[in-house]
Amino acid sequence: MYSWHLHPSALSAALVLWISTLASVLPAQAAVAKGPAFDTAFVSVSPASPRAAMREFVRQGNAGDWEKAAEYLVVPAGQRLYAPTLAKRLKTVIDQRLAVDLSALSPLESGDTLDGDPTGDVIAEITSGGRTESIFLVRVSGPPVHWRFSPATVRRIDGWFESLGPPWVRERVPQSLMGEGPFNVYWWQWIGLGTAFPVLVLLAWLVGALLRNLLSRVARRTVTDWDDVLLLNLRGPFRLWAAALIGAPLFALLELNPRVSAFLEASSRGLAFLALFWVLLRLIGIVQARLQNAAWQTGQAPQARTLVPLLGNFLRVTLAAIALLVVLSQFGYPVGTLLAGLGIGGVAVALAAQKTVEHLFGSVSLAADKAFRVGDWVLAGGTEGEVQRIGLRSTSFRTIDRTVVRIPNGRLADERIETFGERDRILLRTDLDLTYDATPEQLEAICDAVESSLRAHPRIWANEVRVQVVAFTDSAIRVNVVSWFQTTDWNEFLRIRHAMLIQFMRIVRDRGASFAFPSRTVYHVTQAGQPAPPVDG
Incomplete structure (x- = not known):
């Protein structure tokens, strides 16, 4: 039976490929927001709204223009020169500690008037030193910006920034590794990720082997062997499940930013579900092989070779579709909306x-x-x-x-x-065309001899053997022979038919008759009206 084992190097390559999808998957992650998203289907986004201010601050920060980003901070007059640094630190805090959903911010110039505070909107909440503090945007009259980060928020930026990352990292990691790399991940965290993957592969291999060894001891005590076969085919799923189980706490040690952490947590859950579906696929294969073997022993092998693979393929396709939906749901994709869309477009899909x-x-x-x-x-x-x-x-x-x-x-x-x-038997049907010079006695003797030779065969179906004169054709007397032989092997029937036809030739020859061939007699009449000798052709 075909078996798919997951080699540690294959697991490592799969995990690296999984992480490489960050760029396309991260935008689909569910963001941390302060409340439900505003419905903007019929409301345009005002350029003087909290959402527009936050969007511009993030855009300027991503572009590295900290002078313009600092315009969105309410900074005291004595700290004007320090404002770009504060803007950069705030952007770093937001990237590392928060995942702000812009759709949750008000698109109106007046802001969110239902939160009880007409002068400010809460963007997000951050935990620092055991306390939960809010990041505020306040409305400031006059151009060019109507919404800025509040003075209280600006005063806390340095404290939030200093608390980023574990203390042991800030004290021991070189300053050059404290810079942000792709996806707002620090360079020391990228080094940690590169180290964590080989460690994860090794730990997954060890935990999978240990678990399989424990279960093997239990399986050896049972009287059946199906559990031994199952454990032999579950090496790959065990390792994948162990990688999913160990991955989340291992990557949590790096204290990655919320978006990357959410992606890795979703990846761990997705790998766990994939391991489960992989186990189910292996179970389908084992059950399929068992059913085919059982059918072979009971003589139902041809039927099993038809129905069992068909049912197995149907279950595999169904399971793959369910697995795809479950894994997509772990990454925040709206599976319910997708299914609803399929329902709405059911007619088009059906066509x-x-x-x-x-x-x-x-x-x-x-x-x-x-x-x-x-x-x-x-x-x-x-x-x-x-x-x-x-x-x-x-x-x-x-x-x-x-x-x-x-x-x-x-x-x-x-x-x-x-x-x-x-077929339970094979038909032998042929015509013996004899010449007209055969006598009735010869015909009866030939028919009796042919029927006797048929009934003497060990494979003949004796219930019905017909050897009869059926017609006088233009050139022959036709004897029809009909019989069945109890065999379903076509090659064996060919040998039987060959022997019987040769036997029929001997019977006709021994009875003094001969086989006819198509012929025609033409009579010529002379000018005197006398018939000429006939000419056979």
Whole structure:
């Protein structure tokens, strides 16, 4: 049976590939916000709104223009020169400690009037020194900016900035590694991530091996062997599950920013679910092999080769679809909205996939009717050959020319199907055309001898053997021979038919008769009106 084992290097490569999707996945992460998002379907975003001010501050910070970013801070007159530094530190605090959802901020010039504070809006809350403090935007009259970070928020920026990262890191890591790299991750954190992945692979391998060893001891005490086979095929899922279990606390030691931390936590949950679905896939494979082996022992192997793989493939496709939806939900994608969208667009999907659905139901219909099985020789429409594979979409036939013909199941279900593999015996039917110079006595002797030779064969189906004169044709007396032989092997029947036809020739020869061939007698009449000797042609 096919087995897929996850090598440690393969696990490492998979995890690196997983992290490489940060750039496309992070924008889809659920953000930390102070409340539900404002519905902007019918409300335009005012350039003098809290949302616009926050958006511009982030944009200027991302561009590195700290002079313009500092315009969004209410800074005392004595700290004007220090304002760009404060703006940079605030942007760092927001990147490292928060994940602000801009859609949760008011798009109105008046701000959020339902929070009880007409002069300011809470952007987010931050925990520092065991206390929870708010980041405020306040409304300031006069151009060019109407909303700025409040004086209380500006006073706390240095304290928040100094508390970033573990103390042991700030004291021991060189200053050059304290700068931000891609995705607002410090360079020392990137080094930590690079070190954590090999450690994670090693720990996953050790924990998976330990768990499998413990379960193997329990399995050896049971009387059945299916649990031993299951454990042998669960090496990869065990390691993947161990990596998901260890990954979250291991990466938490690095104290990454909220967006990256959320991504890694979602990745850990996604890997755990993938490990679960991987186990289910292995279970399907084991059960499929067990059913086929059991069917082989009970003589139902041809039927099992048809139905069991078809059912197994259907379960695998269904499980893969469920796994995809579950993993997407871990990354914050609106799976419910996706399913609702599929429901709304069901008509379009049905029209686009009607052929695929038709072939799928055709395969179910063929399996339910047991029209044929893998290994049968079949005549379906104009195609004749051996059934090689019955898939969810099409069925493959190996023709007598050794070519492979694939017919969609939807069309195949409507065809006239003649299955030679269902025969319990094979028909021998032939005509013996004898010349007209054979006497009635010779004909009766030939018929009796042919019937006797048939009934003497050990494979004959003795219930019905017919050897009769059936017609006087233009050039012969026709003796019809009909009999059945109890065999389903076509090659064996060919040998039987060969021997019987040779025997029929001997019987005709020994009885003094001969086989006729197509002929015609032409009579010529002379000018005197006298017939000339006939000429046979």
